[in-house]
Amino acid sequence: MALGYLALVLHAHLPFVRHPESNYVLEEEWLFEAITETYIPLLQTFQGLKQDGIEFKITMSMTPPLVSMLRDSFLQERYEQHLSKLEELGAKELQNHPDNGHLQYLAQHYINQFARVRKTWEAYQGDLVTAFKELQDSGNIEIITSAATHGYLPLMKMYPEAVKAQINIACDHYEENFGCKPRGIWLPECAYYDGLERFMADANLRYFLMDGHGLLYASPRPRYGTYAPVYTESGVAAFGRDHESSQQVWSSQVGYPGDPVYREFYKDLGWEAEYEYIKPYILPDGQRKNTGIKYHKITSRTAELGEKKLYDPYWAREKAAEHAGNFVFNRERQIEHLAGIMQRQPVVISPYDAELFGHWWYEGPWFVDYLIRKSWYDQTTYEMVHLAEYLRLEPVQQVCKPSQSSWGYKGFHEYWVNSTNAWIYPHLHEATERMIELSRREAADEWEKRALNQAARELLLAQSSDWAFIMRTGTMVPYAVRRTRSHLKRFNKLYDEILQGSIDRVWLEKVEKIDNIFPNIDYQVYQPIEQPVKLGRKP
Incomplete structure (x- = not known):
């Protein structure tokens, strides 16, 4: 039997951006970039794991604004145009560097990526929500909700009607799209205040995610820290973020995404290419923008953009495998230690914004793929688990009153x-x-x-x-x-x-x-x- 559990939680959210009143609005590309770089790559990762017989388990929130946009026919049509532009630019890039084998190699890499995206997009006729729902129905992904428009709930505390509306509308919307009621909720910005759990209980939600210090400073202090959930007085469980595993991925100083071999986010073809050449692929008014085609690696944390060297996806993938192995090794040691002092099976909650994986950290989906495969094949210390499943396996937990908190700057509400x-x-x-x-x-x-x-x-x-x-x-x-x-x-x-x-x-x-x-x-x-x-x- 495993000594403990690892719960990987991805928070998929974008604000509702939709402008049929305009021919072009740059901010709509937030969704298009996320589809190309995050949602479809993650979907392909999960489908590949399933096809290989790996019984992986991930918890993933899909917020109502994101689900609404993904299922909107107008935005689907605009994404189709966006993807066609990328494919056209990729093909031109392959012909644009006849004397540079490395740039041709990178251009072909992007052509292949866009072709894979196209294949998945057309397989589901643009309805990616159905694709993720299939993975929920198969038991691999547990999809949870968030507040209706990701409203910052502690700053609505004086109007309980507004808090109730944010939660109830979200739950109704979830049921309309997934055919069942949500069991959990990712609180927007992990922001919690005392009494919020009553609205979640009224909506029949079983659990919520919060930042680690919101649990650590609960009253009474939780016996097991963030390595077991607590039940609030309303009966809704609170899971706290694990700082150690979060830092390994999030930290700008020690996190994996800052490795020199990974792709540089801030050096994009839209800003590098000759103006007349790139003009058809930038803003209608002629201003430059990111295209998503990036040819350089981070190189070093101190290198200026002009000093960046060419990227190599092969070595970046190898590094993602190495980092996934390191993550698994650290979770093994962490869970062995925790199980020894807790005398029960700990659960390590590792929550991240989904858009980190692929958009901000290009190699993120590869990392997730290797992490799950190594967890399945290479170790027996922990099992990956859905949060609702953990509550079923471990129904007895301490009752506490969590502390007001968020995962923002200074841990409270100052950022908002x-x-x-x-x-x-x-x-x-x-x-x-x-x-x-x-x-x-x-x-x-x-x-x-x-x-x-x-x-x-x-x-x-x-x-x-x-x-x-x-x-x-x-x-x-x-x-x-x-x-x-x-x-x-x-x-x-x-x-x-x-x-x-x-x-x-x-x-x-x-x-x-x-x-x-x-x-x-x-x-x-x-x-x-x-x-x-x-x-x-x-x-």
């Missing part, structure tokens, strides 16, 4: 409320109060009902934690500001028209087509929650 983004919250709070007010209404007719439902969508989209995050990082800030303001403006226009009893039907239809997330939403999900009456003596 600071001088760069604090201005959004008075507006979000006012809109939330107005939505709760609107939820009391009985729609006078079908048009008012549609307006009420669209108001709920606009509030949800404005609440996405991604906009505050982007404002803090300083990248693509104008877009994040514009998205926050546009959703709030649309919400306030709907609010005024609903109260006035005069719906601009042409405008409403246009907005419904643009912000079409959650087609089955019911605005009454925001109905006021009665607060419990506290009994006691009168003074």
